[in-house]
Amino acid sequence: MSSPLTEDLCFSPDDYDDNPDQEDEDGGPNHKKRKQVKRACFSCRKAHARCDEERPCRRCIRTGCESTCVDVPRKKRVLKKPAKMETVGLKRGRRRRLDESGEGCESGGESDSKNFYFDVAEDEVLEGGSVAGKTTPLSASSSSSSTSTSSTSSSSLTTVKKFDFTSIAINTTEDLKLSWKDSLLDSMTFAHTDDAEAKESAAGDKEEEADFCFDLGKSSDDERCLEEIPQEMVRELTELRSYNSTLQDMIKDVQQFNSYQRKKRRQWELSKINNGTSASTTPGSGALAATAAPSDALPQWLVSDFSSLSNKLVDLSSDPTHASSTSSSSSISSSAGSAGGAAHHGHGGRSAGDEGEMDYLGAWQQSMANHGAPLQLPTQLALLAGHHSMLQLPGQLTTQQQAQPQQQVQQPLAANNAAANAPQSGPAPFTTSLPFTEV
DNA sequence: CAATTCGGACGATCAAGTAC
DNA sequence: TACTTGATCGTCCGAATTGT
DSSP: OOOHHHHHHOOGGGTBOSOTTSOOTTSOTTOOOBOOOSOOBHHHHHHTOOOOSSSSOHHHHHHTOGGGOOBOOOOOOOOOSSOTHHHHTOOOSSOOOOTTTOSOOOOOSHHHHHHHHHHHHHHSSOSTTTTTTOOOHHHHHHHHOOOOOOOOOOTTSOOOOOOOGGGGSOOSHHHHHHHHHHHHHHHSSSOOOSOHHHHHHHHHOHHHHHHHOOOOOOHHHHHHHHHHHHHHHHHHHHHHHHHHHHHHHHHHHHHHHHHHHHHHHHHHHHHHHHHTSOTTTSTTSHHHHHSOOOOSOOOHHHHHHHHHHHHHHHHHHHOHHHHHHHHHHTOOOOTTOTTHHHHTTTGGGSOTTOOOOOOHHHHHHHHHHHTTOOOOOOHHHHHHHTOTTTOOOTTOOOHHHHHSOGGGGGHHHHHHOTTTTSOSOSSOOOSOOOSOOOO
16 A cells, blocks of 8 residues: 555645546546656655655655755667667657548547547557557667777776777676677567567558568578677687786786886986986986886886796697686786776676687787777786787887887876976886877 | 655657658 | 657555564
8 A cells, every 4th residue: 555655745636737637438427647756856766756846845745855855867778779769669649640541630639649549559569558668678678788998097097998898798698699689689570579569560560660670581490590690709709808808907917017107107208307417427316216217117016917927828829718817817917996997897798618729819900900009008917918929019110110219108297297298308218118098 | 654766648749750 | 840649757546564
């Protein structure tokens, strides 16, 4: 029954349209239309409870949550699927005048269209409008999957250009299957629905179907299609995800190192300016002692991280099966901490019987090239990782890089910082420029 | 027994498609 | 451009559940 709360609110008298004389086709002689407020407050909406126009509303006052009694902006409407009426055969737009049958007539105002609505409802699935309000399981599932783009939130880290394969927005095998089914079924003009009744009625109406259904093939083919192709996709995607996850780990660490070095360099340059002399001439004095000239040496934590990273890479490139088992144990600890959440998913995704041996490093190179990032990592990282093939050491610039000098990577930052803009009379630009630009 | 939660029916609104 | 209409989003009833 009604809860005491709603009883307390006592909305009833004018909550319903007192115009019952309209249509009573669904039986009830006094079928009153439910009136609803234009906008319910956040609290009421959350509680699925009745609200009113006042702020704070009566319910919030009563429950003592006036603070949350605020309006929430309406969501912008999004069409998740292409309009369905093509698939069902209904057409939008002004109703065609049908002289002979008398079935249709020129639509006039609102009431006319309403009548028409009910007329149509006789032989269609549209009953009382409630069916139309339902969301199909397919659309729901496809929209619910969320991407976990693990962009770093820390301000000291740079944002990476996107080459995140997981942004395909598919997180599980089931998601993938559903998504695939969805797209496949979308491509058919045949109205797919999980609702057995609707399916039946759709199947029954052969004549209409023929009009807007084309090239469906046999249903058995469709079934097979739905099963086989996802398998292939699942496998590929799993590989991609695994590789991408490793990539993300590396990127995170490298970004940290980059940030660390940049900060160090800024400090060094600043202190140099403040001192009014060349850093090399006054070593060991005061602040300068604290901010020694940046070196190419990696901090200790990074060294250990990259050690495990290199092991991991060796595993990945040589023995994928082994990689999946070892990668979890030799996890690359992300000192940033914040980004750890999405970083390590997918490593276990490679199935034991996976025969497709992937050239991860090659793939990485390819990916980086595709996204316009130069293939260059810090020297020590290159040495640590032990994969010179995938790294480009400072001496080995690409032709593209030879054309534009290295410090280009650091420019956006330097533009914002007067100190960093100081004449580059200090040490030569670092050879540890990184493959990522600041955004 | 009161309070809270939440599934789902119903209402409002919007955007796409069509007739004129 | 006016109009229709399906889809989508919001409201809130009322049954179920939880707390005291």
